[in-house]
Amino acid sequence: MEHARPLPDYLVRRYHGWKATGYEKNKGWYLQLAEDGQHPRAMVVSCCDSRVHVTSIFGADQGEFFIHRNIANLIPPAETGGNHHGTSAAVEYAVTALKVSHLIVLGHSSCGGVKGCYDMCSGNAPELESKDSYVGRWMDILRPGFEKLGEGDDESRVRQLERECVVISLENLMTFPHVKSAVEAGRLSLHGLWHDIGAGDLEAYDPASGAFRPV
Template structure:
């Protein structure tokens, strides 16, 4: 693969700094993780957005979170059709192999993927309607959410769709038989969050109340 190149200097410098400090000071912990394997308490499904830094938000240590990132923190419905499903495979591994106790879907404000879905569904992004658009076909997962918010005033639609991205994902998680069984037997708890990247606040979905509330 002749197109691959060595890392840029700034990344090499940061790596050397990490290994000389954080790694060196916690060498026994890293050795234990390597020897005994991972036992994360929670899985987090979050957006690929570089402004969303899950481990920093929760002050998580290495080995604490099993993290999967994709565009707009979406989970597709359970579809064992023989195709490749990266998100579904990650959920399966977290629930059945790692037996995480918590599965968190964390959306965020100013999400480009959600904005793209809104533009596509409202007819303003015909390029995303093309069969060749990987982003468009991924954002099809969120189309049912758009139908729920399309009657809102225009300025309120994208923020509402950001919340729908979390809700659709939680609903789709419950279509996975092994997730539903773990939830119903009390071995797994689902959580939905919205992170405001501007002011740092978190909203969490309160199931009994049926709404998002401050953390």
Template sequence: MPYRHALPAYLAKRYHGWKATTYAENKSWYKRLAEDGQHPRAMVISCCDSRVHVTSIFGADQGEFFIHRNVANLVPPYNPDGEYHGTSAAVEYAVNTLKVSHLIVLGHSNCGGVAGCYHMCAGNAPELEDKSSFVGRWMDILRPGYDRLPNGTDADRLTALEKESVLVSLENLMTFPFVKAAVESENLSLHGLWNDIGEGTLEAYTDDAGYQAV
């Protein structure tokens, strides 16, 4: 059975609209980007969630951000074991090759991946405990964050775990020798953010004050 098909008509229509307007009006800029390569100042690690739109939040143009997305915006600990490491490879490329100055981890409200971790760790999602669950094994990265949750309602603890997903990722980033070296030499700064999708608010984490509104 054939499984590779033409682009859906509505997406093709949007593409042609973009090509005739945005691209046509900025053709020289796109050609310059293509010829000069990318020189982003920042890398953003965000969730795959379709509601999280990094470039819209920051009003960014092409070439400004090196963006990596995965379930629940997680970074695994440094572990060069020869297996597949999409997130670790993206971090390595951003820090060692692109020489970004800022590395931002962006979490968000109502994260399905974080909710899955919460229910798995609470013993209410046995399907995620199965060794064959890609989501479950990926969410194992966040277990240390679950263990740090304060007492409270499920809703409050879920929000807290969303914010822990950012902190766990920042902690894991510092286990990468090249990230640690770049931070200590002040060539790289790490940032943790949490976005409330419904309210449109953004909170930033600092070691001194915790999460505060931007």
């Protein structure tokens, strides 16, 4: 592949720094992880956003979380046909092969994907309406959430949509037969969270009230 290039120097330096310190101090733990395989108790579906650091939020170590990241932490509804279902495949593997006990959808503030969906549905992002826009077609999953938004200014409605994004993903999870059967059998629990990046706050979805509450 002629277009591949060497890593930037700063990343090479960081790697060697980690290998000499973090890895060396915990070498036995890494060897155990390599030999025993992974046995995470939870899967987290989070956004690709570089500001959302799942392991830091929960103080997690290697091997604790099976993490899948995509634009706007969306989970599509189950569907057959087609050949490329990265998020659906990750969910299937976590539930059927790793047998995680918890599946967490983690949304966040200032999500660019959600804002893009809001603009697209408001008629202000024609580039996302193009059939050739991967982001636009992915954000179509969230269109039903836009239709549910209440009154308010654009900022408050975008915040609503960020939380609605989590709820829609939870609803879509239950369209997967392996998820539905695991939940109904009590082997798997679903959790919806929203994280405020600036404030460091975390809210959890309460199905009884249909609202998000501080953790």
